[in-house]
Amino acid sequence: MSEILLKVEGVTKDFGGLRAIQDLEFQIPKGKIFSIIGPNGSGKTTMFNLITGFLPVTEGEILFKGEKITGLKPYEISRKGIGRTFQLTTLFGNHTVLQNLIISQQATREAGLVSSMFGLNSARQAEKKALKRAHELAEFIGLGQQKMALAGALPQGAQKQLSIGLALAANPELMLLDEPAGGVNLEEVGVLIDLITRIRDSGVTICLIEHKMSMVMNISDRILALNYGKKVTEGNPTEVGRNEQVIKSYLGDKYAAARRSG
Amino acid sequence: MLNGNMNKWIFYILLTLFLIIAPLIITGRYPQHIMVMCGIWVIASLALNLILGYTGQLNLAHGTFFGIGAYATALLVQKAGFSFWAALPLGCGITAVFGFLTGLPTLRTKGHYFPIATMCLGIAIYYVIARWEDLTGGARGLFGLPRPDPIPLPFGVVISFESTVACYYLVLFFVFVTILILSRLVKSLAGVRLLAVRGNEDLAQSLGINTMQAKVLSFTLSTLFAGLAGGLFGAYMGTLMAEQAHYLLSFELLINVMIGGVGTLAGPIIGGILLPILGEILQPLAGFRLILYGLVLILVIQFLPLGIAGGWRAAGMYWSQRRGRK
Numbered sequence: 203m204s205e206i207l208l209k210v211e212g213v214t215k216d217f218g219g220l221r222a223i224q225d226l227e228f229q230i231p232k233g234k235i236f237s238i239i240g241p242n243g244s245g246k247t248t249m250f251n252l253i254t255g256f257l258p259v260t261e262g263e264i265l266f267k268g269e270k271i272t273g274l275k276p277y278e279i280s281r282k283g284i285g286r287t288f289q290l291t292t293l294f295g296n297h298t299v300l301q302n303l304i305i306s307q308q309a310t311r312e313a314g315l316v317s318s319m320f321g322l323n324s325a326r327q328a329e330k331k332a333l334k335r336a337h338e339l340a341e342f343i344g345l346g347q348q349k350m351a352l353a354g355a356l357p358q359g360a361q362k363q364l365s366i367g368l369a370l371a372a373n374p375e376l377m378l379l380d381e382p383a384g385g386v387n388l389e390e391v392g393v394l395i396d397l398i399t400r401i402r403d404s405g406v407t408i409c410l411i412e413h414k415m416s417m418v419m420n421i422s423d424r425i426l427a428l429n430y431g432k433k434v435t436e437g438n439p440t441e442v443g444r445n446e447q448v449i450k451s452y453l454g455d456k457y458a459a460a461r462r463s464g
Numbered sequence: 465m466l467n468g469n470m471n472k473w474i475f476y477i478l479l480t481l482f483l484i485i486a487p488l489i490i491t492g493r494y495p496q497h498i499m500v501m502c503g504i505w506v507i508a509s510l511a512l513n514l515i516l517g518y519t520g521q522l523n524l525a526h527g528t529f530f531g532i533g534a535y536a537t538a539l540l541v542q543k544a545g546f547s548f549w550a551a552l553p554l555g556c557g558i559t560a561v562f563g564f565l566t567g568l569p570t571l572r573t574k575g576h577y578f579p580i581a582t583m584c585l586g587i588a589i590y591y592v593i594a595r596w597e598d599l600t601g602g603a604r605g606l607f608g609l610p611r612p613d614p615i616p617l618p619f620g621v622v623i624s625f626e627s628t629v630a631c632y633y634l635v636l637f638f639v640f641v642t643i644l645i646l647s648r649l650v651k652s653l654a655g656v657r658l659l660a661v662r663g664n665e666d667l668a669q670s671l672g673i674n675t676m677q678a679k680v681l682s683f684t685l686s687t688l689f690a691g692l693a694g695g696l697f698g699a700y701m702g703t704l705m706a707e708q709a710h711y712l713l714s715f716e717l718l719i720n721v722m723i724g725g726v727g728t729l730a731g732p733i734i735g736g737i738l739l740p741i742l743g744e745i746l747q748p749l750a751g752f753r754l755i756l757y758g759l760v761l762i763l764v765i766q767f768l769p770l771g772i773a774g775g776w777r778a779a780g781m782y783w784s785q786r787r788g789r790k
Contacts, residue, residue, distance in 0.1 A: 280669065293664075310660070311673045313652060313657065318655065319648060369671075
């Protein structure tokens with residue numbers, strides 16, 4: 203097995219009396235597409251919020267590149283190299299695609315206040331670089347034609363592409379994508395699959411939550427199946443697709459029937 | 465694109481020239497007094513726009529920081545014997561320290577709690593100023609504040625600030641400084657970071673932006689410029705009353721920014737000039753004036769969410785599109 207980027211060790215999360223995640227353990231290998239599947243309420247998004255520091259863990263530890271990240275603030279975890287998208291597509295809706303891609307860059311979070319206020323050369327150089335990179339990112343995510351469009355006015359698929367672009371602009375080593383293909387039509391799913399694989403091929407590790415099984419089975423290198431906050435099984439797509447419990451609790455009998463006949 | 469930029473620059477240069485020669489055209493003392501006041505409100509409104517328009521935090525204590533700057537500068541001159549030129553930056557600094565210390569707890573709150581917290585703060589500080597007789601003169605206020613000390617130049621020339629026109633140029637200078645610094649800031653990457661906070665704090669955090677730090681910096685800077693406007697106000701007027709730290713002043717500045725155009729560069733300038741003039745014209749209406757303001761504010765929020773500046777831009781885009789079609 204290849205190098206491990208993220209390690210989740212015995213993590214438990216309680217919401218009051220409800221145990222959303224129970225003693226969960228898994229590892230995300232570097233350079234792969236790792237997917238988390240499971241029925242609604244099985245704790246997938248909660249797991250993302252725990253990794254990115256938006257929620258505190260009740261018990262257990264999360265290690266990124268061997269370093270403990272539990273207890274850090276979301277922006278600190280992002281700076282360590284973990285980017286994310288949100289289940290409800292989240293963008294800077296009142297700004298253009300290009301502005302969105304400038305806002306999200308590492309240079310923006312690091313820009314000095316004083317040098318910016320007085321328009322020092324260092325600030326102007328950083329702005330030029332950020333603008334250039336925003337153009338490149340817009341092309342990379344396939345929105346080269348819509349650079350000047352308002353993000354909030356883009357069609358659903360393009361908004362999903364842009365939200366991935368925002369996370370990518372911050373230079374992450376690991377990207378957590380929460381239902382990147384939710385509410386998107388079939389044609390647009392193809393665009394997103396292509397984008398996600400291109401990001402993986404550029405060396406960024408991907409962790410994916412997705413309900414569209416065709417997409418998950420198609421692009422994942424490894425899949426973790428959850429139910430009621432517990433691990434059902436983990437393995438490559440073929441192994442997980444064969445697991446009786448996964449089929450019963452998640453994929454449904456139809457999928458099992460199709461598998462048997464196909 | 466180049467053409468548009470050229471036109472813009474020509475407009476800016478003409479406007480600057482007009483503002484410089486304006487006291488030669490508008491010679492009455494009363495209109496000149498209004499012009500000085502407009503300059504001071506423009507600085508205060510620009511400062512409010514930084515935290516409200518660009519960072520998305522509705523600060524309802526902005527007038528209070530104006531008052532703190534005014535009292536701090538005046539007391540340094542009157543009671544501590546500082547020169548105005550030392551007292552003004554110190555006064556701004558004191559205001560900014562107040563801003564920083566009050567920003568730390570209040571900016572942690574989310575949603576409507578920040579406006580509520582700042583409004584309570586504003587009311588509390590107003591009463592401190594109005595009741596602390598030994599320091600602030602209480603309800604009587606401070607009297608006989610000197611105008612800024614004259615600036616000696618080589619060859620025996622002295623710039624004195626006794627005349628209204630001289631004060632106009634002094635305020636105009638600080639208006640330009642404020643515009644240059646704040647317009648530069650909001651276009652920079654550090655300014656873009658503020659826009660991220662306004663847009664969506666969770667998203668900004670997920671992108672590695674320390675949103676709390678960005679908010680505190682923006683708030684501190686905003687109060688610093690509010691203090692600058694206050695310091696100039698005291699030296700120009702010669703008297704200070706507790707009203708200068710009243711929370712109603714916060715709402716007046718808020719109206720300037722809202723009607724001018726929140727989150728636009730020109731908005732607070734337009735609002736800071738237009739509303740004080742309108743206020744003077746409508747003086748005979750007394751209290752009814754406020755009803756009119758309320759009505760105008762409702763109409764602006766309903767139909768021009770980005771105020772006059774936003775409406776102007778939208779109209780420009782509409783006409784250029786129409787021309788494009790022909």
